[in-house]
Amino acid sequence: MAVRTPHFPDLLFNSAARLRRWEGALMGLLADHGYRELHPSLVLRETPPEGALRFFDGDELVALRWDFTVALAGLLTRTFPAPPDRVAYAGAVFRRPVQPWEAVERFEVGCERIQPEGEPAAEADVELARLLMAVPGLLGLKSAILHLGNAALVRRPLEAEGLFGELADAVVAALSRRAPHRVREALDGHPSAVRLTTHAEALLSELDGPGTLSALAASPYAALLEEERNHMDRALKALLPILPPNLELRVDLADVAGLGFYTGPTLRLWAPGAQQELAAGGRYDRLFPGLGRPWQAAGFCVRLSRLLDLAATRPDLFEEPR
Amino acid sequence: MNQTLLIAFPKGRLGDELVPLLAGTPLALDAAALKSRVLRIPTATPGVAALLLKGADLPRYVAAGVASLGIVGSDTLDEMDMDLLELADLGFGACRLSLCAKAGVSLDDLRAKPHLRLATKFPKATEAWLAHEELTAELVPLSSSAELAPLLGLADAIVDLVQTGGTLKAHGLVETAILGRSSARLVAARGAYLSEPGRIRPLAEMLLGALKAKP
Structure with missing residues (x-):
């Protein structure tokens, strides 16, 4: 959707103070766990991507930092022969809005766990989930929900069926809409139609606690996805005993947001009644190899602009600041 | 905060088919309110009200989370490409x-x-x-x-x-x-559905049940 009037909100007194307080609290949490701050330049060095905010400085086309993960990846590959294993960031990104209510300038805090390719990654995934579990309490949210997903639950069956391009995109779009009937429509006449529709129905059948994993048994790809299921099961067993009060853990088998980027486990933080996720992340093992470095990575990003909006529109969801 | 749950129903052709299907169900629309010019109509279930909206406006109300659920033609959905969940093909309005x-x-x-x-x-x-x-x-x-x-x-x-x-x-x-x-599709606000499935899924099931109960 084209948005003719970009939204550049100013932050006044309480919101500005809240942003500074939240940034400090979150960066403190990350520093306590060994995450060292990097601050990539506000001006992009790379070719300006489509979604970036671009303008001319004289004859030169300039773009502002539009995504921390991408900006950090550029910085890390330029600067380090071997990457630091834990990095954190805080600041603003500037992105063209897709929806009319989205602001152009967005404040984020996030972190990244980077390892050499081939190193066991399960512990890093759990470490990130544990960190994200601490975020709602730090921000004063009265209650929150952490969704655990895994991009491979959709990616691997599509690859196994040799489904790529427009048809795969249509299946992913249907899953994003949580519409198994659209999967059936998209694959009408394709040899994998029945299998992939049954798989979609299994992924979409539950959105609940750890028991949701059992829905995978109804999928024709249950054997193919055994490793992912076991990984999620182990993560749940590690996380459930340390679940903070007022945080609910749910398994969302049909999380396909960012499927082109994520390759494994995904994390999404919600507050009851919030219209947008408040933090998101996951494993994206193809990013650094695509830049010529044999590194694997996972991370998450807390979307502070959305949290500021939520605090303004739904103050009942937050504890009174001390 | 326990707000009234809103369902967006379409005016026009789809609405004309929908309203009789809901009669006698827990989501039946209040007959007196329907005859008035009011666009927010109580249903037979306390805490659940309906908004009567033009098809082209309806997806925006749901995408923004004003209404938790809605019923709209798939032609409108495809044309507008809003960020909505599409929980079921309801079959009518084909x-x-x-x-x-x-x-x-x-x-x-x-x-x-x-x-x-x-x-x-x-x-x-x-x-x-x-x-x-x-x-x-x-x-x-x-x-x-x-x-x-x-x-x-x-x-x-x-x-x-x-x-x-x-x-x-x-x-x-x-x-x-x-x-x-x-055909008519049951749509849901992504945020409401994913952040409060305990409130929204039962309402969606109630609506599906009400429509299935009719011949």
């Missing part, structure tokens, strides 16, 4: 999205036109079909009464929804190609 021209004008006649003009409320679906058929055309955007366009020379043909074909026949038009099919 119709075709068709290319229609004056009787005696064939698809090949339209293909042969050096400057084809198509009037439509569905530019996105029309453009997709034109690209698929490797055709180009001038699109004439209309918001209603598209049937008049070929009769009065505004366009060579129209792309519009056809249910029984009665309106086409009355205007001397015929279907020359079917571009797609449409």
Whole structure:
């Protein structure tokens, strides 16, 4: 959707103070766990991507930092022969809005766990989930929900069926809409139609606690996805005993947001009644190899602009600041 | 905060089919309110109210989370491409999205036109079909009464929804190609559904149950 009037909100007194307080609290949490701050330049060095905010400085086309993960990846590959294993960031990104209510300038805090390719990654995934579990309490949210997903639950069956391009995109779009009937429509006449529709129905059948994993048994790809299921099961067993009060853990088998980027486990933080996720992340093992470095990575990003909006529109969801 | 849950129901053709289907169910609309000009209608279930909205506006109310659920035609969904969940194909309101021209004008006649003009409320679906058929055309955007366009020379043909074909026949038009099919869909606000499934899923199931209970 084209948005003719970009939204550049100013932050006044309480919101500005809240942003500074939240940034400090979150960066403190990350520093306590060994995450060292990097601050990539506000001006992009790379070719300006489509979604970036671009303008001319004289004859030169300039773009502002539009995504921390991408900006950090550029910085890390330029600067380090071997990457630091834990990095954190805080600041603003500037992105063209897709929806009319989205602001152009967005404040984020996030972190990244980077390892050499081939190193066991399960512990890093759990470490990130544990960190994200601490975020709602730090921000004063009265209650929150952490969704655990895994991009491979959709990616691997599509690859196994040799489904790529427009048809795969249509299946992913249907899953994003949580519409198994659209999967059936998209694959009408394709040899994998029945299998992939049954798989979609299994992924979409539950959105609940750890028991949701059992829905995978109804999928024709249950054997193919055994490793992912076991990984999620182990993560749940590690996380459930340390679940903070007022945080609910749910398994969302049909999380396909960012499927082109994520390759494994995904994390999404919600507050009851919030219209947008408040933090998101996951494993994206193809990013650094695509830049010529044999590194694997996972991370998450807390979307502070959305949290500021939520605090303004739904103050009942937050504890009174001390 | 325990707010009233809002369901967005369509006015017009789909609404005319929907309201009788809900009669006698827990989501039946208050008859007195329906007769008034009020657009927020209580249902038979306390804490659940309906908004009556034009089809083109309805997805925005749901996408923004104002209404937790809604019922809208898949043609509108495809045209607007809003960030919504589409929980079920409800089956009713079935119709075709068709290319229609004056009787005696064939698809090949339209293909042969050096400057084809198509009037439509569905530019996105029309453009997709034109690209698929490797055709180009001038699109004439209309918001209603598209049937008049070929009769009065505004366009060579129209792309519009056809249910029984009665309106086409009355205007001397015929279907020359079917571009797609449409039916009523149950949609949900992504945020409400994912952050409060305990509130929204039972409401969706209540609505599906109410519609299934009817013959």
